[in-house]
Amino acid sequence: MADRVVVTIGTRKGVFVADAPKTRRGFKLRGPFGPGVPVYSTLIDTRGKPRLYASSCNPFFGMKLLCSTDLGKSFKETKSAPAFPKEDGRALANIWSLEAGDAAKELWCGVEPASLFRSRDAGDTWELVPGISNHEHARKWEPGAGGLCLHTIVRDGNRVHLGISTGGHYMSEDGGETFQASNSGVGAGFTPDPYPEFGQCVHKIARHEDAPGRLYMQNHGGWAEWDGPGGRRPDIGVLRSDDHGKTWRSIAKGLPSDFGFPIVVHPHDPDVVYVMPLEGATRTCPGGAPAVWRSETGGNTWHKLNKGLPRKSSYFTIQRDGMDVDTLKTPALYFGTTTGQLWMGREGGEEWECLFDSLPPIHCVKATVV
Amino acid sequence: MGAEPTVTIHLTAPLRPYSGGVSRLEIEAPTVKAALGVLEHSQTVLYRNLCDETGALRRHLNVFVNADNIRDLRGLDTTLAAGDVVTFLPAVSGG
Numbered sequence A: 001m002a003d004r005v006v007v008t009i010g011t012r013k014g015v016f017v018a019d020a021p022k023t024r025r026g027f028k029l030r031g032p033f034g035p036g037v038p039v040y041s042t043l044i045d046t047r048g049k050p051r052l053y054a055s056s057c058n059p060f061f062g063m064k065l066l067c068s069t070d071l072g073k074s075f076k077e078t079k080s081a082p083a084f085p086k087e088d089g090r091a092l093a094n095i096w097s098l099e100a101g102d103a104a105k106e107l108w109c110g111v112e113p114a115s116l117f118r119s120r121d122a123g124d125t126w127e128l129v130p131g132i133s134n135h136e137h138a139r140k141w142e143p144g145a146g147g148l149c150l151h152t153i154v155r156d157g158n159r160v161h162l163g164i165s166t167g168g169h170y171m172s173e174d175g176g177e178t179f180q181a182s183n184s185g186v187g188a189g190f191t192p193d194p195y196p197e198f199g200q201c202v203h204k205i206a207r208h209e210d211a212p213g214r215l216y217m218q219n220h221g222g223w224a225e226w227d228g229p230g231g232r233r234p235d236i237g238v239l240r241s242d243d244h245g246k247t248w249r250s251i252a253k254g255l256p257s258d259f260g261f262p263i264v265v266h267p268h269d270p271d272v273v274y275v276m277p278l279e280g281a282t283r284t285c286p287g288g289a290p291a292v293w294r295s296e297t298g299g300n301t302w303h304k305l306n307k308g309l310p311r312k313s314s315y316f317t318i319q320r321d322g323m324d325v326d327t328l329k330t331p332a333l334y335f336g337t338t339t340g341q342l343w344m345g346r347e348g349g350e351e352w353e354c355l356f357d358s359l360p361p362i363h364c365v366k367a368t369v370v
Numbered sequence B: 001m002g003a004e005p006t007v008t009i010h011l012t013a014p015l016r017p018y019s020g021g022v023s024r025l026e027i028e029a030p031t032v033k034a035a036l037g038v039l040e041h042s043q044t045v046l047y048r049n050l051c052d053e054t055g056a057l058r059r060h061l062n063v064f065v066n067a068d069n070i071r072d073l074r075g076l077d078t079t080l081a082a083g084d085v086v087t088f089l090p091a092v093s094g095g
Helices: B013-018 B032-042 B044-050
Strands: A004-011 A014-021 A028-033 A042-045 A051-058 A062-068 A094-100 A107-112 A115-119 A149-156 A159-165 A168-172 A202-206 A215-219 A238-241 A263-265 A273-275 A292-295 A303-305 A323-325 A333-336 A342-345 A351-356 A362-369 B006-010 B024-028 B061-065 B085-090
Touching: A004 A042, A004 A051, A004 A333, A014 A051, A042 A094, A042 A362, A051 A094, A062 A094, A094 A149, A115 A149, A149 A202, A159 A202, A168 A202, A202 A263, A215 A263, A263 A323, A333 A362, B006 B032, B013 B044, B024 B032, B032 B044
Parallel strands: A323 A362, B006 B085
Antiparallel strands: A004 A014, A004 A362, A014 A028, A042 A051, A051 A062, A094 A107, A107 A115, A107 A149, A149 A159, A159 A168, A202 A215, A215 A238, A263 A273, A273 A292, A292 A303, A323 A333, A333 A342, A342 A351, B006 B024, B061 B085
8 A cells, every 4th residue: 555655855965765754844864875976866666565776876986776675774786787789889977867668677868878678687787779779860869968868758558758968859660679769849949940859958858648649858949049040049948848759839828938848648638737947047047036837727727835935045057857746636736946955845736845955966856656 | 926026006995895805915916907807807896896897997097006107118018027006096087
């Protein structure tokens, strides 16, 4: 019986695990595990006995994948981490995304330099997914500020959607064998061509299983004042697709900024979507006043949620995996900041409280109920 | 009996989980590069912590032969003599 809320918090100094009863009162914090080492991605795998995974991106000794089978009381390394074949010539720089596959022990892993790996044994061995890793575009992608990373894996049956910075959105319709760039309507602000075939700086993609074909995307926005070649391109930052990612349209109207990193869908309502607008120039909260914005209409209208959040002097960033929502009937949102606070918004973000205020800079947050 | 000099690989604490817990390995190798080659085959898990998939020494590791950084000697081509101690140390960096 599910009775604990579990939150994994990947930070610059290791991974922490917080848990609480379903009341969400009295969160207890454990960690850091993999101490001192950055963690850019975690996965709470609730298929069967829950497992927690964390990428441990050790700048000295290379990439590790940590796994916990006791809900974060302890972690140990899997037998191996993804690695390129020696003859490939590329070397793993970071692990940016972890997702569960179809089979019981199947995992998918997105890395830097942008490539995809797959494990069929819960992370003990890995194989390169050549359809995207060796895609004809792969050597043309360029790194964004966070590196050239494959940071988003969204699976929908035989469809696999990938977010690459800066490569854009790539889609497979054959279970990951082949991939095609699918960026119609996805703008880029840093190239003369506002809508290139690929090369966009997608930040995050999300979907809900009850809305087949619909996807939400937080793209690299913040180009309303652009006066370079190709002209202005406002509102390219927050997008929606209703045809399985083949075409995209803006849903950014009404937001204070179309720049941001995470985008999160309500666990029980595909029309409810959350973003965290940031100023494009600074990647921090507009006016120093953080707010999550919620649409209950699939992006047609937006409402600010900031009760309990600071009203001034708060210039943190929420990174692409820094926000998530738990799965209780009335869910709570969570976001972690680059200044080390973990915030929780009860009632779907209506009322915020800071759970922990002095963690290391937070890269990623995942929440669920186990 | 091998013709190559026998040297000691000294492993600091973070590396010992990948060497079966031992802190010292005795191997035969005429250069630092050759020592890494020996480890690639005899200590594959440990080796992966020292070198990336391309075989390049990890960027933030320093290698010392006795008290000298190989950066100040001949790099990976630094020759080894019997009794030398080779140590892999994380660079002082981060924040």
